[in-house]
Amino acid sequence: MHKNWQRTRKYLILFSLTILLFCTNSTQPVYSHWSDLSVAEIIVNDLQTEITLTFPTGLTKFADDNGDGQLQLAEVRNHQTELEKFLGQKISITNSSKNPGSVTVKPLEIAAKTASLIQQPNTHSTLILNYTWPESNVTSKNNKLRIKYNLFLPGVPTASCQATIVEAGAVKSIVFTPQNREFLLAGKESIWESGWSLVLAVVGAFTWGCVHAMSPGHGKTIVGAYLVGSRATPVHAVFLAATTTITHTAGVFSVGAITLFASNLIEPEKLDPWLSLISGLLVAIIGIKLLSERIKTRFVLRTLVRTKIDLNHLIEKTRFVVRTLVRKNPRTKVLTTNLEEPVNLLSRGTWEREFKPVKPPISQHYHHHGDGRLHSHLPPGSDGSPITWKSLLVLGISGGLLPCPSALVMLLSASALGNVGLGMTLVVAFSLGLALVLSAIGLVLVYAKQHFNKLPKQIAAVKFMPAISAVLVMFLGLSITGEAILKILAANQWVIGNG
Template sequence: MAEIPTFQLHSELDTNNNNRIDPAEREQYLNRFLTTWRDNIQLRAGEIDLLVEPTAPSLTFEPGQGGLETLRIEINAIAALPEQNGPWQVDYRDNNYAERIGWQEIVVEPASGIRLLDSSAPTTDISDALRHYPDDLLQSPPTADHAAFRFELGAAPVSIPASSPSSVPSPAASPSNDPFAALITIPALGPGALLLALLAAFGWGAAHALTPGHGKTIVAAYLIGSRGTVQQAVFLGLATTLTHTTGVFLLGLLTLFASRYIVPEQLYPWLGVLSGLLVVSIGLSLFRHRLAGGLFGQNTPHQHHHHADHGHHHPHDHQHDHHHHHYHDHAHDHDHGHSHVPNTTITWRNLLALGISGGLIPCPSALVVMLSAIALQRVGFGLLLVIAFSLGLAGVLTIIGVVWVQAASLFEQFSQNNHRLKAFIGHGRWFQVLPAASALFITLVGLGVTIQALTQTSLFNG
C-alpha cells in the first residue's frame, strides 16, 4: 500500500492506541487480511476450482515519501493440481481491492521443470515486485486482475514473448524519492532553510504544472477566444492557487478524520468528473453567448459599412484636410485599426470556475506533504509548503495565459498591417469565428476530461 492508504490504515492496526504497530497487532491484522484475500482469489484448472493455501505470509512497513510509511504484504500460496497427462489450462483472477485505484500487475513465470506453452500475462516483472515503478507508466498503471495460461511438465522453463509492450522493462524510479515530499522532513528550520524550502516547493509546483493536465490548453483557448487581459490571467492563477491549497488541506482532513468512509483514490476520479463538467459548462456558456451575438459577428455592434459618405448626417464638403465640428473622431482611411475579433464578454464567474477547475484535483505529492505534516506535528510548515507549491503551479498557468493573450494581440495587430496575411485570413473573418471555435474546443476538452474521469470511478470499476 502507498503512503496515503497506509496512513489511513494505521489507526485500524493500532488497536491499543500506543501510536505504534506491535508484532501482535501485525499478526492479528494479517490473519484477517488472509481470510479476505483467499476469498477473493479464484483459481481454476479447466473446469475444476482449486483451493489456494497461503504460506509464509509477512507484513512489513517500509519508508515512503515525506517521512510516511508504506505497507507491504507478501504471500506465497500453493494449490494442488488435478492429475492428468496433458497440458493444464489455468485461469487466475484476483478480486482483492477491486474498488481501489492503483498498480495491479500479474506475471506468469514458469518454475524449474515447467514448460509454459501460452499465457495472457507477461513473463517479465516491470516493477520489481511492486518496489519500483517505471516513470512512463505512473500516469496509466497496469490494472491486470486476470490471467489465463497453459503449461506442461518439461525439462526446463521456456519463456514466451511478452503479451504487451508494457512487459518490457524500463528505467524505474522509487516512489519514495519525491523531492517535494522530502522537504517536510528537513530537520532544522532557520530563516534561510525555510526560504530555500519554500523556493524549492515553488519550483516543484511550477515543474508539476508543466506535466500533462492542469488545464493549460483550456486556459489558453479561453483567454484567446474571449480576448482576456493580463489582469484576468493573474486572477485565474490566484483562483487556481486558492482552490488547490484548500483542496489539499480539506482532503488531508478527510483522510485523517473520515478514513473509514472516504478513500482518496476513490474521490480523485469524482473530482475529475466535477472539473470536467465545470469546463463543459464554461464552454457551453461561451458558445451560447457567441451564438447570441452572431457566429461571424453579423449581429454585433462592431460591424462597419464602408460607404463613400461614411453615413454622416451633417453638412460638410468631405475634404480630408478640414476640421469637423462634431462629437466623434475617426480617420477616413478605409484601413481602420479596429479589432476584427468580436467583443466576447469575459465574466469573472467563468474565470473563477476555470480557476477552480484547474486546481480542483490536489496533487498526490502535496497531499502526502500535508499528511506528513500532520503526522510529524509540523502543520504550519506543511501548509506553507503546499501554498508555495500551489503558487508555483498557478504561476505557470498565469504565465501561459499572459503569453497567449499577448501573442494573440500581437498577431492580430500584425495581420492588420500585412495585406497579404489579411487576405489569407479573410479580412478578419478568421478572427471573428475564433471565439466560437475556442468555445467549442473548450467544451470538447471538458467532455473528454469528464469521460476519462468517469471510466476511473466505481461506476465502471466497481
C-alpha cells in the same frame, strides 16, 4: 521583400503558439507520475536513527504480491530480508567513523489499525527503517551522520524526496534529488543553520511546484484557449492563474481534512471521480456559453455589414433620382446630400421643409463610419466572449477543482507523521510555484496574442479563432466529464461484482 518577411514572421508566430498550446497540455486531467515523490521523517538518537518512509510502491514491486499498489503487513513480513537488503543499499547512513548502520525494516503498525484514516494514495507505501550502531562505534554526542539517498527510478530527473530530520528537538529539512543525493548531519547546529534548512525545504517545494506545473493537466489547455480566444489582459491572466492555484490548494487541504477525519465515510479514490465530473460539467457549460455568444456576435456583425451595403445602395439610387430631377427642372434646389448637414429637399414658393437626419440606434451598440469601418463600444472581448470577473472566477475554480496528488502526498505524509504545520507550509510553497508558472504561461499567451491582431484579416484561422477556442473548451469539458463518468461506472460495477 520586406513585406514578405513580415508576413512569414507572422505565420511562424501563429504556428509556434499553436504547437506550444497543444504540446504542453493534455485534454485529460493527468496525475503525477508514481515515481515523482517520496517523503521521509528521520529521527536521530544517540544509538539509532529511525526513518519513516513513504515511497512509490513500484520501486519495491517484488514485494507487492497482490499488485494493489501498496505493501500490506503480510507482504512486508514475507519479504523483510529482501526489503532490508534493497533499502539498505538505496538509503545508507554512516557515522563519523564511516561505519554504516545496520538496517531493519518493519511495517507501520498504526497503518493496520487506522488504514482507513491515513488513506495514502494507492501508489505509495509506508515503512519504518531502523539504523543501529554498536555502542562502541558511537564516538560522541556530536556524532556527524552522512545520509546517502539513492531511492530513485533511473532516468527520472524530476524524482525527489522531501525529508524532515528531527534531532535533539531541532527540525531540519532537505530535499533529495538525483542531483543532490547526500546530506551531512552535524551533531549540533545553530538556530540560523536550522532556519536555513527549513528555507531550503520551502525553496525545494516551491521549485518542485514550478516544475510540476509544466506537466500535463492543471487546466492549462482550458485557460490557454480562453485567453487566446478572448481579449484578455495581463490582469485577467494573473487572476485566472491565482484562482486556479487557490482552488488547487484549497482542494488539497479539504481532501486532506476529509481523509484524516472522515475517510471512513468518504474515500479519496471515490471522491476524485465526482470532483472530475463537477469540473468537467463546469468547463463544458463555459464552452457552450462561449460558443453561443461568439456565434451570436458573428451573426450581428454579418447583419450590420449587409445593412450597410443596402443603405449605400439606397443612397446611390437617391442621388441618381435627384440628379435626374435637377436636369429636368433646373429650379429644383438641393443644398446637400451630406448626412451630417441639414437637407432642403424642395423649394415651394414661400415655404421650405428642412430635415436633420437622426441616426437610429443599432442593436449591440455597433455603428459604422463613413469609411466603411465598423466600431463597437462593447466591453473587451466583444469579438468573442465578454470577459467578466464572474466568468474568470468560474473558469479558475473548475480548472483547479481536482487536487494535485503530489501535494496530497506531502500533506498526508506530514500529517500522519505529526508534522501538520510543516506539511501545510510545503504545500503552500508548492502551490506558489505552481501559481508562478501558470501566471507566466497566461501572460505569455496574452502578450503573444497581440500578434494575431496584426495578421491579415483574410486568414480564416484568425477570423474563426474565437469560435474554435470555444469549441475546444467545450470538448475539453465533455472529455473530462466522460472520463469521470466512466470511472464512476467502473467503481460501481466493481462494488456490485464484489457485493
